[in-house]
Amino acid sequence: xxxxxxxxxxxxxxxxxxxxxxxxxxxxxxxxxxxxxxxxxxxxxxxxxxxxxxxxxxxxxxxxxxxxxxxxxxxxxxxxxxxxxxxxxxxxxxxxxxxxxxxxxxxxxxxxxxxxxxxxxxxxxxxxxxxxxxxxxxxxxxxxxxxxxxxxxxxxxxxxxxxxxxxxxxxxxxxxxxxxxxxxxxxxxxxxxxxxxxxxxxxxxxxxxxxxxxxxxxxxxxxxxxxxxxxxxxxxxxxxxxxxxxxxxxxxxxxxxxxxxxxxxxxxxxxxxxxxxxxxxxxxxxxxxxxxxxxxxxxxxxxxxxxxxxxxx
Amino acid sequence: xxxxxxxxxxxxxxxxxxxxxxxxxxxxxxxxxxxxxxxxxxxxxxxxxxxxxxxxxxxxxxxxxxxxxxxxxxxxxxxxxxxxxxxxxxxxxxxxxxxxxxxxxxxxxxxxxxxxxxxxxxxxxxxxxxxxxxxxxxxxxxxxxxxxxxxxxxxxxxxxxxxxxxxxxxxxxxxxxxxxxxxxxxxxxxxxxxxxxxxxxxxxxxxxxxxxxxxxxxxxxxxxxxxxxxxxxxxxxxxxxxxxxxxxxxxxxxxxxxxxxxxxxxxxxxxxxxxxxxxxxxxxxxxxxxxxxxxxxxxxxxxxxxxxxxxxxxxxxxxxxxxxxxxxxxxxxxxxxxxxxxxxxxxxxxxxxxxxxxxxxxxxxxxxxxxxxxxxxxxxxxxxxxxxxxxxxxxxxxxxxxxxxxxxxxxxxxxxxxxxxxxxxxxxxxxxxxxxxxxxxxxxxxxxxxxxxxxxxxxxxxxxxxxxxxxxxxxxxxxxxxxxxxxxxxxxxxxxxxxxxxxxxxxxxxxxxxxxxxxxxxxxxxxxxxxxxxxxxxxxxx
Numbered sequence: 001x002x003x004x005x006x007x008x009x010x011x012x013x014x015x016x017x018x019x020x021x022x023x024x025x026x027x028x029x030x031x032x033x034x035x036x037x038x039x040x041x042x043x044x045x046x047x048x049x050x051x052x053x054x055x056x057x058x059x060x061x062x063x064x065x066x067x068x069x070x071x072x073x074x075x076x077x078x079x080x081x082x083x084x085x086x087x088x089x090x091x092x093x094x095x096x097x098x099x100x101x102x103x104x105x106x107x108x109x110x111x112x113x114x115x116x117x118x119x120x121x122x123x124x125x126x127x128x129x130x131x132x133x134x135x136x137x138x139x140x141x142x143x144x145x146x147x148x149x150x151x152x153x154x155x156x157x158x159x160x161x162x163x164x165x166x167x168x169x170x171x172x173x174x175x176x177x178x179x180x181x182x183x184x185x186x187x188x189x190x191x192x193x194x195x196x197x198x199x200x201x202x203x204x205x206x207x208x209x210x211x212x213x214x215x216x217x218x219x220x221x222x223x224x225x226x227x228x229x230x231x232x233x234x235x236x237x238x239x240x241x242x243x244x245x246x247x248x249x250x251x252x253x254x255x256x257x258x259x260x261x262x263x264x265x266x267x268x269x270x271x272x273x274x275x276x277x278x279x280x281x282x283x284x285x286x287x288x289x290x291x292x293x294x295x296x297x298x299x300x301x302x303x304x305x306x307x308x309x310x311x312x313x
Numbered sequence: 314x315x316x317x318x319x320x321x322x323x324x325x326x327x328x329x330x331x332x333x334x335x336x337x338x339x340x341x342x343x344x345x346x347x348x349x350x351x352x353x354x355x356x357x358x359x360x361x362x363x364x365x366x367x368x369x370x371x372x373x374x375x376x377x378x379x380x381x382x383x384x385x386x387x388x389x390x391x392x393x394x395x396x397x398x399x400x401x402x403x404x405x406x407x408x409x410x411x412x413x414x415x416x417x418x419x420x421x422x423x424x425x426x427x428x429x430x431x432x433x434x435x436x437x438x439x440x441x442x443x444x445x446x447x448x449x450x451x452x453x454x455x456x457x458x459x460x461x462x463x464x465x466x467x468x469x470x471x472x473x474x475x476x477x478x479x480x481x482x483x484x485x486x487x488x489x490x491x492x493x494x495x496x497x498x499x500x501x502x503x504x505x506x507x508x509x510x511x512x513x514x515x516x517x518x519x520x521x522x523x524x525x526x527x528x529x530x531x532x533x534x535x536x537x538x539x540x541x542x543x544x545x546x547x548x549x550x551x552x553x554x555x556x557x558x559x560x561x562x563x564x565x566x567x568x569x570x571x572x573x574x575x576x577x578x579x580x581x582x583x584x585x586x587x588x589x590x591x592x593x594x595x596x597x598x599x600x601x602x603x604x605x606x607x608x609x610x611x612x613x614x615x616x617x618x619x620x621x622x623x624x625x626x627x628x629x630x631x632x633x634x635x636x637x638x639x640x641x642x643x644x645x646x647x648x649x650x651x652x653x654x655x656x657x658x659x660x661x662x663x664x665x666x667x668x669x670x671x672x673x674x675x676x677x678x679x680x681x682x683x684x685x686x687x688x689x690x691x692x693x694x695x696x697x698x699x700x701x702x703x704x705x706x707x708x709x710x711x712x713x714x715x716x717x718x719x720x721x722x723x724x725x726x727x728x729x730x731x732x733x734x735x736x737x738x739x740x741x742x743x744x745x746x747x748x749x750x751x752x753x754x755x756x757x758x759x760x761x762x763x764x765x766x767x768x769x770x771x772x773x774x775x776x777x778x779x780x781x782x783x784x785x786x787x788x789x790x791x792x793x794x795x796x797x798x799x800x801x802x803x804x805x806x807x808x809x810x811x812x813x814x815x816x817x818x819x820x821x822x823x824x825x826x827x828x829x830x831x832x833x834x835x836x837x838x839x840x841x842x843x844x845x846x847x848x849x850x851x852x853x854x855x
Contacts, residue, residue: 031738032746037398038406040745041758043486044775045477046406052482053404082546083399083530089546148578155582163579163588168545261574261583263547271396271547276738 011293018289019071019282023064031276032056033080054080060278067279076286077279081271086283089268093252094287095169097264099177101249103184104191108245112192113238116199121226123204135200138193147186147259154182163261183260187253191245198241202234209233235306243299250291387853388568389590389835391846392580396546396573401530402520403475403484408758408844412593413550413571415845416564417458418520418535421449421468421502424761426839426847428667430514434463434521434536435502444797447504447513456557457523458540465496470524472504487516487765509795511802512764538564538849547573552848565837565852584830591838592830593846597655600828607830612840613657613666614827615759617766618712620703620719620820622752625780628699629751635817637689639679641726642719646681648823651714655826661810662767663759664824666842669799670763672807675814676821686726698727703752704744707734712754715822719754748778754822758844763806764794770818781818 034050035042051057070077076086115131122128151163166179206212207230215225252265265284272281303310397410402418405411423433432438435449455463472494477483490510495503506513526534533541538560539552550571554564572589574580581599584592584607600609622629622638629635648656657665660675690698705716713734720730730752735744744750760766768774771790772782786809793805814821831838837850 030742031736032742035741035746036738039398039408040741040755040776041408042406045483045486046404049482049484050404081398082396084546092545093547151579151582155586163574163576163583166548168548258576259579261572261576261579263545267547267575274736274738 007297011290014293015286015289018285019064019068022282022285023060023278026276026278026281027060029276033276033278036275037081056080063278067282076283079272079277079280081275081277081280086280089280090265090283090287093263093265093268096166096180096262097250097252097266100180100184100187100262100264101246101252103180104188104249105242105246107185107188108191108195108249109242111188112195113199115192116196117203117226117231119196120200120203120207123200131196135193135196138190139197141190143186143190143253144255144259146189147183147256150182150186150189151259163259166260166262180262183253183256183262186256186260187249191249195238195241195245199234199238202237203230206230206234232306236303239299239302239306243295247292247295250295251288386568387566388570389566389848389851390570390572390588391591391593391848392574392583392589393550393571393593394573394575394577394580397544397550399530400533400541400544402522402533402535403471404530412844412846414520414533414535415537416539416552416569416848417533417537417541418522419537420518420520422514422517424515424518424841424843424845426841428761428842430518430761434468440797444509444511445506447506447517449502449504451500451502452559455536455559457536458534458555459523459526460557461523463521463523463536465499465502467524468502468521469494469496471519471521474522475519485516485519487512487519509797511794511797512762515760515762515764518761539569549573560849564849566848569848571846587832590832590835591846591851593827595828595830597826597828598653600830603830606833608833609828609830610838610840611655611826611828613664613824613842615664615666615842616824617659617662617664617757617759618715618754618822618825619662619757620715620752620754620822621750621779622819623748623750623780624782624818625748626751628693628695631693632817633689633693634695636679637686637693637726638723638728639817639820640682640686640689641728642679642722642820642822643681644676644822646722647715647718650718651711652823652825655828656823657826659821659823661813661821662757662770662818663763663806663810666824667759667763667766670803670806672810675810678814679817683726690726690728695727698729700729700731701751702733703730703754704733704735704740704750705754706737706740708737709756711825712756716754745776745778748780753778756825759824759842761843764790767806767809767813770813779819781813781816783812783816783818786812786816 032047032051034047034054034056038046038050055063067077076090078084079086079089082089115135119128119132119135123132155163167175169176211233212225212230215229220229252267252269254266254270257264257266258270265287268280269284271277272284393409393413395407395409397405397413398407399405399410400414402414405414419433421433421435421438422430425431432449432452434452434455436452438447438449440447449468451463451465451468457463457467472488472491473479475483475485476488476491476494478494483489490507490513492505492507495505497503504513520535522529523534526532535541536559538555538558540555542551542553544550550573552569552571554567558564572583574583574589577596580589580592581595581602583589584595585602585604587606595609603609620642622635624630624635644658648654648658658676659665660678661672663671665671665673690696703716703719705712707713713732716732720732723730740753740755744753745755757766757769767790769777770779770781770783771777771787772784773787789805789809789812793802793809796802796805813819827840829838829840834854835851836854837852839847839850841847
């Protein structure tokens, strides 16, 4: 089998497996969507009526099959909680998560790589001490705490970004973009630390390689050796880790989105789970699985470009 | 040499960008660095400074965007913790939905902030001598938000939709005693009952909607002071002033936005920084942080916080054990520690905010008494106490905090309770519906009428998760529903409350105060004894 057909086949297989697992989990966990939607104040008549309305009186296996059937027609079904097409909900939360992920990725790359090289270059030296400590701190700091700190800093000290400031893009795109910056920063900072750490390790390992010694022996300048020879060679591991980070941020951050009150994929996921919203959860699971598979594919592809010795087979 | 070079380039940058730097106060950083010219400025300074500048420009610009053009509209933003369940008023049941849509929908009658019912879609009504016939006169010229006048047919359609007359699927159980709804002409609506139902009037606050609206869930149309504009899941619900509102002069605002922020800390910050104007149900311990720009109002919430003990389970089937637990719990301490003193002690299933029906004095029936609790436990055969579990819905921090204090208090009399945090979905399914628990803490919201509040404890009520069963109590309730005389009815409900206390149906803890924080220049906010945000009377003072 060729590379591409194999990938596509495994893509669909992964998606199906994910939906099956979600389905299985839903069989196990307790909770009735109709009851959760209506709450404790609901009258029994309302619950029964709603169950019928949502098709909850059907067994879950039957609901799963009809969901699969709909999927084949490209229909993700209707959310139980929001009584809206899952597709619309996903699209509107992606409009938040994608730009935020993009911003976060830019921050991660432009801070993480230089920081990693710097800490690698001045490893165990005085001038590398503060950046190295910051990196360690970034890894150790829990993200919810970082989120709250950043929000306090932005809202209270600089007084420019406040939670709930997000407005729909159509209304004021500049405001929307700006209100996404602090959460993007909160999402990015721990990952900057992770990336820097990886880059540093790769840097230190590579520094001992024979070709580096040769390069120095040739009388090349330090700068040339580091940025032309060494960086090129650690690009593979950098790409791998950036791929991982990208899948991570594209999935939305549950905590950060909650803290900054922005309606992204993470918040949608939480509401899907807490409301036992089966079609919505399936839709999000598919999206997440799709992102992982797609990014992996892109990363594979990038390997070949970075290192022509690698062939996709 | 190197240092000198980079210092020169820095200086160059400084002179080049002087104007830009000045306007963004970056100049401070530059001058400081210049003064400390001796410090080693290494080669990477330029990009660092440039990025610093970029960030500053971004911040200043962002700040202008957010604060600039400040509230030229006559609009308030109210924060709410969750999405509405349904915009269709007959499908919706969540209190969080009703509190918003109260501004959009109205019934034949409408509650006022003192808990009394006033005609709304109807102009007036009469009740026949025997209490079996209600005649409503439609308000003249009242219009729906789509501009069409309300007809008696719309009223008939709305009520019959709730009763399930044509579908066989009732959407509400409060109209079971209604025989027919008739609209004989374009003025009168006549409701005939099978038997007397004293709580019917309060059920008639149910929304009147147009007969010809194909999808009330995506396109909600009512007769209220505000017109529905937009709902974005996870973000907001927007309403606009309804110009043709029957109560002329109202509403005073042009626009209301309900912003959905689930995190309480974020909501508080949004309030302080001015993104939101009104924060209902703010934590009582946070009001001291409000500062000069904000103020708060407080009132009784008409909520009954209870700790239920599963009466069908050992050892709670023993009245002595239930009494012992009531004696062992120091409610004053709970109010002090959990609600910071902002709460009213309860002794039964009704909050004092329903003054007419409230039986005073019961709150001291089980005054905190460790010795008595121990005696009762010993008499019940639990000289050394027992082990039990308190299941608490994890999304209600208030109840979780209460549970923690109760655990300590029960320890003093030898009862070893452990806390089990359950997810809300699980709580509803397993504990509320399935009645599979030992003890649990929750808040039961009060209503305008005592019937739906006390019916929870009747033995055949489907949601009687207390498993309380007392024939005398049941009889009193049915008697009260059939009693049209207000005073006699109140007396029956008071008697019922005494039974609840005497039988220790649960530990009735408190009615935590309702606290709302508002901007200083907002006035006219009214606190209701039900879960409602009435925006029609709110206005800006300047």
